[in-house]
Amino acid sequence: MAMHEAVLLRRRGAEQRNLKAYVASGGLAALAKARAIGPEETVRILTDSGLVGRGGAAFPAGRKWESVRTAKDPIRYVVLNTDESEPGTFKDRVMIESDPFMVLEGLLIACYAVSATGAYIYVRGEYGRVADLLQQSLRELQQAGHLEGIEPQGRPLRVEIRRGGGAYICGEETALFRSIEGYRGEPMAKPPFPTVAGLFRKPTVVNNVETIANVPDIIAFGAKALRSRGTERSPGTKLFSVSGHVARPDTYEVPFGTPLSELLQMAGGEADLQAVLMGGAAGTFVFPKDFDLALSYEGVAERHTTLGSGAVIAFNRQTNLWQVAERLGRFFAHESCGQCVPCRVGTRRQHEMLATLAAGRGQGDERGLLLRLSQVMTDASICGLGQTAATAVRSLMDAESAGLLAH
Amino acid sequence: MAEEFTILIDGRPAPARPGETILTVLRRQEVETPTLCTHQHLTPAKTCRACVVELKGSRPLVASCERKVEPGMEVRTDSERVQNARRGVFELLLSQNDVSTAPGLVSQAEALGADPDRYRGQRYDRGFFDDNKLYVRDFDKCILCYRCVEACGPDVQNTFALTVAGRGFTAGISAGFDETLVESACVFCGNCVEVCPTGALMDRREHSMREQGRWDESRQDIVQTTCGYCGVGCQLDMHVDRERNEIVKVTSPDQHPITLGFLCVKGRYGYSFVEAEDEPAGAAKQV
Ligand SMILES: Cc1cc2nc3c(=O)[nH]c(=O)nc-3n(C[C@H](O)[C@H](O)[C@H](O)COP(=O)(O)O)c2cc1C
Numbered sequence: 001m002a003m004h005e006a007v008l009l010r011r012r013g014a015e016q017r018n019l020k021a022y023v024a025s026g027g028l029a030a031l032a033k034a035r036a037i038g039p040e041e042t043v044r045i046l047t048d049s050g051l052v053g054r055g056g057a058a059f060p061a062g063r064k065w066e067s068v069r070t071a072k073d074p075i076r077y078v079v080l081n082t083d084e085s086e087p088g089t090f091k092d093r094v095m096i097e098s099d100p101f102m103v104l105e106g107l108l109i110a111c112y113a114v115s116a117t118g119a120y121i122y123v124r125g126e127y128g129r130v131a132d133l134l135q136q137s138l139r140e141l142q143q144a145g146h147l148e149g150i151e152p153q154g155r156p157l158r159v160e161i162r163r164g165g166g167a168y169i170c171g172e173e174t175a176l177f178r179s180i181e182g183y184r185g186e187p188m189a190k191p192p193f194p195t196v197a198g199l200f201r202k203p204t205v206v207n208n209v210e211t212i213a214n215v216p217d218i219i220a221f222g223a224k225a226l227r228s229r230g231t232e233r234s235p236g237t238k239l240f241s242v243s244g245h246v247a248r249p250d251t252y253e254v255p256f257g258t259p260l261s262e263l264l265q266m267a268g269g270e271a272d273l274q275a276v277l278m279g280g281a282a283g284t285f286v287f288p289k290d291f292d293l294a295l296s297y298e299g300v301a302e303r304h305t306t307l308g309s310g311a312v313i314a315f316n317r318q319t320n321l322w323q324v325a326e327r328l329g330r331f332f333a334h335e336s337c338g339q340c341v342p343c344r345v346g347t348r349r350q351h352e353m354l355a356t357l358a359a360g361r362g363q364g365d366e367r368g369l370l371l372r373l374s375q376v377m378t379d380a381s382i383c384g385l386g387q388t389a390a391t392a393v394r395s396l397m398d399a400e401s402a403g404l405l406a407h
Numbered sequence: 408m409a410e411e412f413t414i415l416i417d418g419r420p421a422p423a424r425p426g427e428t429i430l431t432v433l434r435r436q437e438v439e440t441p442t443l444c445t446h447q448h449l450t451p452a453k454t455c456r457a458c459v460v461e462l463k464g465s466r467p468l469v470a471s472c473e474r475k476v477e478p479g480m481e482v483r484t485d486s487e488r489v490q491n492a493r494r495g496v497f498e499l500l501l502s503q504n505d506v507s508t509a510p511g512l513v514s515q516a517e518a519l520g521a522d523p524d525r526y527r528g529q530r531y532d533r534g535f536f537d538d539n540k541l542y543v544r545d546f547d548k549c550i551l552c553y554r555c556v557e558a559c560g561p562d563v564q565n566t567f568a569l570t571v572a573g574r575g576f577t578a579g580i581s582a583g584f585d586e587t588l589v590e591s592a593c594v595f596c597g598n599c600v601e602v603c604p605t606g607a608l609m610d611r612r613e614h615s616m617r618e619q620g621r622w623d624e625s626r627q628d629i630v631q632t633t634c635g636y637c638g639v640g641c642q643l644d645m646h647v648d649r650e651r652n653e654i655v656k657v658t659s660p661d662q663h664p665i666t667l668g669f670l671c672v673k674g675r676y677g678y679s680f681v682e683a684e685d686e687p688a689g690a691a692k693q694v
Pocket residue numbers: 052053054055056057058059081082083084085086168169170171172173174206207208209211212383384385
């Protein structure tokens with residue numbers, strides 16, 4: 001089994017996690033370089049690197065930054081999405097706990113590159129330690145004067161940390177904006193997209209923690225730095241949260257293109273697996289016949305699955321996957337914001353049917369109804385929650401028809 | 408005025424103007440489109456999803472009541488995907504809601520061929536509230552269209568008494584911390600009642616007459632007048648029960664230039680003086 005060099009997580013387990021140690025190990029060179037080359041060039045390097053968002057939608061980061069950089073409105077925001085509430089997903093927490101300064105340096109570069117007038121870090125409510133660590137690290141950066149000279153009007157940059165209130169939906173970017181603004185976390189219609197009318201209806205860059213953590217190296221070492229790892233179409237490395245029936249559940253960093261089987265071996269558990277759930281609750285079940293798939297955007301697309309949030313949840317052959325599906329169904333029904341009919345009522349009906357099936361009390365028509373309902377939710381829901389609430393269930397039904405389930 | 412342009416609706420070109428919604432164009436073309444939450448005088452809430460259409464280039468369907476037209480748009484309303492989604496929305500609502508006072512919802516569901524028994528499962532049981540003298544709230548009928556929230560909020564009344572509380576299936580309309588209406592910020596303008604499409608909010612008078620089997624709109628005449636309480640000049644439509652010669656409801660025409668159908672508590676609910684007994688002429692004043 002190949003050992004992969006840690007890139008994003010290279011400071012994981014370091015003895016000292018303060019600004020001095022960060023700078024001594026090369027930190028803040030990227031911010032200095034960005035300031036030297038200017039916003040336009042900074043964004044160009046990011047665009048050339050091919051970095052795409054790690055929050056699930058895989059949108060090119062450079063394109064997002066460029067539209068905010070060139071926006072007409074002088075008020076702009078950068079938002080760091082630290083809500084991380086997808087089941088089985090914990091890589092953003094590990095990223096921040098391993099290297100808070102690299103994430104914050106990335107954030108400051110983003111602010112500088114788009115001339116942001118303010119920044120927000122939206123931290124999952126349960127992540128108290130993460131919020132404290134960010135606050136502490138931010139204070140160190142501020143005391144050392146690193147928040148100066150970023151805000152276009154010459155004021156010190158304001159970076160506010162906001163805590164979520166325990167709602168998965170507040171990780172969806174527009175609901176997240178509403179939450180910061182003090183409203184109910186309900187997704188808004190897109191368009192307009194955040195780059196045009198985001199937080200407080202101002203042009204906004206919203207990025208995932210892992211996306212932003214990639215920025216300092218790209219700026220410091222050039223676009224080629226990212227492209228030296230991974231595949232042509234998926235440059236760089238990727239963090240995966242591996243959990244479930246494996247010996248060593250943990251966050252693993254591998255270059256894009258690494259086979260899923262290798263990731264599972266690293267986590268110590270490929271032998272007796274029935275399936276893995278790829279990408280989190282909104283992902284799909286993948287069975288051993290597909291464990292050779294390449295963990296890259298093109299690799300998962302080929303096998304009709306997704307990298308999603310980078311969650312990989314393993315299930316052994318003793319697991320009844322319908323019971324897993326019931327749990328996922330409960331999650332979506334609980335986390336639906338309740339705004340739109342297909343999701344508010346649909347996730348409830350879906351969970352009721354899944355509970356019946358998991359208990360072995362199906363009346364025979366549930367599968368057909370689930371399929372029919374999944375189409376309504378996928379097509380007509382407002383946001384990604386309702387649109388993907390049936391994805392895992394559909395993949396489970398496909399696997400059942402193909403005779404892949406152990407129960 | 409900006410230039411008119413053309414969009415394609417089910418393959419046929421249709422004129423469209425900047426700033427209008429796909430639904431506006433659909434209606435002008437007389438393309439039958441079910442709607443529940445949208446209202447001519449309110450910001451589109453885009454929550455019911457009854458009006459979804461297929462838009463070329465968009466993976467999910469889009470709400471035609473909310474999405475603004477753009478040159479070159481290609482819209483489909485006649486596809487199986489659209490019909491299935493719309494039918495699904497109504498089937499889901501029929502599986503949870505009491506629709507006994509929502510004839511518009513029922514007729515649109517029938518037109519789509521929605522099967523009311525498609526989905527089994529828990530129905531709404533969220534309570535009937537009769538906590539004030541002017542209107543009642545029956546939330547088993549509420550489809551969470553957000554019209555009342557918007558009417559009470561920035562679209563009309565600016566009172567902000569109503570909000571949505573809870574999440575998922577348990578989300579519902581609340582007058583803040585589950586207060587009674589009397590305790591809440593409500594000023595009883597009744598504009599939420601006016602826009603409610605399901606009868607979840609209903610004048611108390613209408614509600615009790617329905618309970619007694621006495622509500623019959625075919626027996627009501629509309630008598631127009633102008634509200635005399637202040638100088639604004641709101642037109643009032645007094646709904647008069649012909650047989651009993653009594654006022655049973657007050658509304659205002661939704662196209663009236665001053666009211667747009669919205670009133671205040673006095674105009675809408677302050678009518679009982681009309682039926683008060685006249686004072687006998689020359690009667691001595693009691694001090
Ligand atoms: C229901 C839902 C939950 C989401 N939760 C998160 C989250 O916790 N963290 C995150 O980074 N993105 C989340 N997203 C994706 C964000 O909307 C957004 O696409 C992302 O933050 C953009 O950052 P990126 O381009 O760097 O990936 C979620 C999306 C949906 C639909």
